[in-house]
Amino acid sequence: METLSCSSVRAAPAKFSSRELSAVPVSGSATTVSRFSLPTMLFLQSTTAKRSSAPAKTLSSRIPAAITATVSTDSTDAVGSVRPKKVLVPIGFGSEEMEAVILVYVLRQAGAEVTVASVEPQLEVEASSGTTLVADTSISSCSNQVFELVALPGGMPGSARLRDCETLKKITSKHAEEKRLYGAISAAPAVTLLPWGLIRKRQTTCHPAFMDKLPTFWAVKSNIQVSGELTTSRGPGTCFQFALSLVEQLFGESVAKGIAESLLLCAAADNPGKEEFNKVDWSADHTPYVSNH
Numbered sequence: 001m002e003t004l005s006c007s008s009v010r011a012a013p014a015k016f017s018s019r020e021l022s023a024v025p026v027s028g029s030a031t032t033v034s035r036f037s038l039p040t041m042l043f044l045q046s047t048t049a050k051r052s053s054a055p056a057k058t059l060s061s062r063i064p065a066a067i068t069a070t071v072s073t074d075s076t077d078a079v080g081s082v083r084p085k086k087v088l089v090p091i092g093f094g095s096e097e098m099e100a101v102i103l104v105y106v107l108r109q110a111g112a113e114v115t116v117a118s119v120e121p122q123l124e125v126e127a128s129s130g131t132t133l134v135a136d137t138s139i140s141s142c143s144n145q146v147f148e149l150v151a152l153p154g155g156m157p158g159s160a161r162l163r164d165c166e167t168l169k170k171i172t173s174k175h176a177e178e179k180r181l182y183g184a185i186s187a188a189p190a191v192t193l194l195p196w197g198l199i200r201k202r203q204t205t206c207h208p209a210f211m212d213k214l215p216t217f218w219a220v221k222s223n224i225q226v227s228g229e230l231t232t233s234r235g236p237g238t239c240f241q242f243a244l245s246l247v248e249q250l251f252g253e254s255v256a257k258g259i260a261e262s263l264l265l266c267a268a269a270d271n272p273g274k275e276e277f278n279k280v281d282w283s284a285d286h287t288p289y290v291s292n293h
Contacts, residue, residue, distance in 0.1 A: 084113040085148040085250055090139055090168050092119040096155030097127035098236040099185050103151050106243035109259050110251050112149070117142050119165035128155040139167045149250060150175050152193070154186020154207060154235065163192040172198065176229065181249055183231035185242050190214055193230075202227040207235045240265055 087107050091100050100116070107114050118125050118135035125133045150172050152162055162168055176182055176198050184193050190210035193199045203218050205211075205225040223238040224231065224245050231249070233242035240263070248256035260266050 084111055086145065087112045087114045087149045087151060087250075088117060088142055088145075088147045088171070089114055089151050089153065090117045090119055090162055090165070091125050091127075091133055091135055091153065092158050092161030092165070093125055094128045094155055094161060095125065095133070095153045095158030096186055096236060097129060097131040097133060099153035099155065099239045099242075100127070100133060102239045103153060103185075103243050103246075106240065106247060106259060106263075107149075107151070107250075109262075110247040110255055112247075112250065115142060115145075115147075117168075119161055119168055128158060139165060139171075142171060143167060147171075147175065147180070149181040149183070149246060151182070151246060152184040152188040154184070154188040154191075156187050156191070159187040159191035162188065163195055169196055172196065179229055181229050181231070181246070183233075183242065183246055185233040185239060186235045189232045199230065199232075202230050204230070204232045205234055206232060 089100060089103050089107075104114050104116060115137060116133075116135045117137055117139040119139045121138075123135045123138065125135060127133050152159075152172075172182060172193075173196060182198070184206075186207045187210050189199060189204050189206040190213040193204075194213065199214070199218070201218065203220045203225055204214055204227065205220045205222050206214060208221075211219055211221070222234075224233050224241050226245065226249075231242070231245055233239065233245075240260075244256045244260055244265070247259060257266075
């Protein structure tokens with residue numbers, strides 16, 4: 001069973017760390033890169049043994065400027081130093097793994113301090129398709145913390161597990177009362193937020209299988225729906241859009257655009273078909289032979 005770890009890197013190939021990808025020093029340079037993508041890290045590892053005696057280039061030159069300067073200056077502590085914006089992503093048994101992992105990855109790329117919290121008694125949680133997710137902490141340890149964003153992944157029965165967690169309900173309800181950003185995707189808007197009363201009089205979308213549970217007048221069939229502090233989306237296929245919308249609201253349009261470009265999401269939107277990047281025109285001076293085998 002594949003295991004995605006949100007706090008530490010292990011030697012076993014089935015273990016992945018999203019937290020330790022957030023800050024890695026570059027060999028041969030005094031520069032420390034705050035955020036870079038997984039493809040860049042793999043490229044760095046594959047070329048380490050091939051470096052020449054020439055001065056090494058830092059990874060900061062390869063990363064869009066919008067990503068390397070992601071921490072907003074409106075969040076400061078008592079002594080005036082900048083602190084990252086805090087985001088809570090809760091998970092439970094049956095949460096949709098793509099939605100959870102993409103949310104965490106994209107928000108951390110933007111510079112957010114993301115806490116993955118388990119609503120189960122244990123930190124290891126089996127997701128909806130059998131992948132094991134490892135949370136950073138339990139939801140009880142988040143009760144007295146203040147977050148700039150609470151983002152709920154969907155999936156079943158994960159959305160129901162989130163709904164039934166009284167601690168998470170109190171955190172999210174207080175968060176919404178204070179006019180802070182919150183969001184949900186897939187089944188979570190209808191299964192989790194609706195019973196909590198947190199989508200009242202707000203235009204909302206969700207997975208098509210749960211649209212009939214939403215109040216008819218406020219239900220919207222769109223990939224992304226932003227209604228005040230609430231952002232909702234439809235499912236795994238819209239999760240990158242959902243995460244980037246939350247990044248834009250937290251950090252600004254330029255940061256969201258920079259991350260979209262680094263993930264080649266803009267290129268995918270511009271080239272929806274199967275087009276060759278280096279197209280070659282083939283010609284022959286004879287009739288091609290076609291084998292019957």
